[in-house]
Amino acid sequence: MAETQWLSLKWFTWETLQSFQWEFPIVFYAFYAFPLILLVWILIDRLKRQSLAIALTEKDIKWSPISILRHVPNIILLLTFTLLLLALARPQKTNEKVEQWTEGIDIMMLIDISESMQIEDFRPNRLEAAKDVARNFVMGRFQDRIGLVVFSGEAYSRSPLTSDYELLNTYIDDINFDLIEKSGTAIGSAIAVGTNRMRESESKTKVMILLSDGDNTAGNIDPIIAAELADAYDIKIYTIAIGKEGKVPFGQDFFGRTRYVENTLNETTLRKIAEIGHGRFFRVSDNQALEQVFELIDKYEKAEIKENRFKDTTDFYTVYLIWGMILFLLWLLLKSTFISNILQD
Incomplete structure (x- = not known):
């Protein structure tokens, strides 16, 4: 004062x-x-x-x-x-004053950008729906490091582990089908790239979220072997199979009419990967279900937030x-x- x-x-x-x-x-x-x-x-x-x-006359008694x-x-x-x-x-x-901190979690998101992710059974398509939930998932975290891998016929790291969520969401926004020219779905390669990014992590909790709509059809690493390698580094793996079975809309034909293609998905590999990674397998067929899965993973993998009050x-x-x-x-x-x-x- x-x-x-x-x-x-x-x-x-x-x-x-x-x-x-x-x-x-x-x-x-x-x-x-x-x-x-x-x-x-x-x-x-x-x-x-x-x-x-004292003796005073009445006229002398006055209030002042x-x-x-x-x-x-x-x-x-x-x-x-x-x-x-x-x-x-x-x-x-x-x-x-409240000081909050957490030991944090390292999370690597693996997003499929193969051609089939253009299918429109999700709005506006599978890839854009995946990008939306990924952005919301990122902004809901606190002091966690999150990285990004994209894959189709090959896999490469789009972003290393970072806590700069605005920058990470910029990378997510820029994801498109032209990032990788080689066609196919290299799930094993994607897991290997993600594991390589996380192998030197000192975090007590390491999580990998794999989102794909197809079987492993490319790459030179078997998905099961890649999952076992990730497990050796104590990485938990959640797998999400995206897409409906049967006829699904896929672009338009020459006359501007909606074109439909037959879609099938073998869940066996993705289920086995989640089992090896001590995580969970999810199958989603619309935007709402995909959002719910990411919300569920968000709840599962919350680090305890500690605080000091001054x-x-x-x-x-x-x-x-x-x-x-x-x-x-x-x-x-x-x-x-x-x-x-x-x-x-």
Whole structure:
């Protein structure tokens, strides 16, 4: 507090008094005794008041406004007690700071961008639906490091593990079917690239989320062997099979009519990968189901958030104590003036 800050009259505004936290609010009960104290005070004053018998004519007995001044010392003393009670209640303000942290989880997302991800059984298509839920998933994390791998006939790392979620979502936005020219679905290669990105991670929890709509048809690494390698690095694997069975819309023909293709998906490989990775397998057939799966994974893989709370408390009782002392000294001074005349009318 600045040396002269106590001089401000703002300390006596109702707004300022309401803003305080009071360490000893029980002191305020003393204010209920004030009427009784005043009554006793007046009675004692009446009983002990000295009088002087004088003879005056009725016309010489006049009331003077100056006589009101005799109440000033009593008012000042009453204000002194009020200020001392405010100081005893110990007004203060507390600024609580919360520091949150978590050990964090390392998560690698593997997204299939093969040609079949253009199928429109999801809106607007499978890839765009996957990108939407991936973005929402990223923004819902706290201090986790997340990386991104895309794959079709080959697999490559789109983003290393990072906690810069805005940058990561930029990478997700830029995913398209032209990133990899080679056709096919290299699931084993994608798992291997993801494992390579996470193998030096010191995180206690490492998670891989694999999203694909097809069987392994490309790459030179068997998906099962790649999953066993990931398991050796304690990486948990969730697999998501995306797409409906049967006829599904896939673009338009020469006349602008919706074209349908027959879609099948062998779940065996993806189920086996999830089993080896001690994760779970999910099958989704629409946008809502895909969102629900990512929400479920988000709940499964939440790191415990710990927090420290710091309280920065500032006391303001000195303001009222200083004012109380000043008024008390003023009261003592007035006791020696004509205002506190021993003879009171």
